[in-house]
Amino acid sequence: MLRMPRVEIYIIPGCGYCARAKGLLDSKDIAYTEHDVTREPDALDRMHAATAGRTFPQIFIDGESVGGSDDLHDLDRSGDLDRKLTKDD
Numbered sequence: 001m002l003r004m005p006r007v008e009i010y011i012i013p014g015c016g017y018c019a020r021a022k023g024l025l026d027s028k029d030i031a032y033t034e035h036d037v038t039r040e041p042d043a044l045d046r047m048h049a050a051t052a053g054r055t056f057p058q059i060f061i062d063g064e065s066v067g068g069s070d071d072l073h074d075l076d077r078s079g080d081l082d083r084k085l086t087k088d089d
Helices: 016-027 043-050 069-078 080-085
Strands: 007-011 033-036 058-061 064-067
Touching: 007 016, 007 043, 016 069, 033 043, 043 058, 058 069, 064 069, 069 080
Parallel strands: 007 033
Antiparallel strands: 007 058, 058 064
16 A cells, blocks of 8 residues: 655745745645744754754655755656655555
8 A cells, every 4th residue: 555655844934945845845746744943942953853954944754854955856856756755555
């Protein structure tokens, strides 16, 4: 059975890279949880605990850091994003 993995994106308002990454996920009809680090008091701490990345956005698929917007688009171009987003249980 196929399932959709849990996708999380840590963002800051007004970030063009954040909008670009969300646009790619939206274009693929991928549901994701958005964490606005300016509105969620512990979101930035959770992000820092999970990755060395300090830029925005930071994107996670099933808890695995995939990096930022450019990294997400690179995964898409290589076909690896679709493989990560399609899991067999």
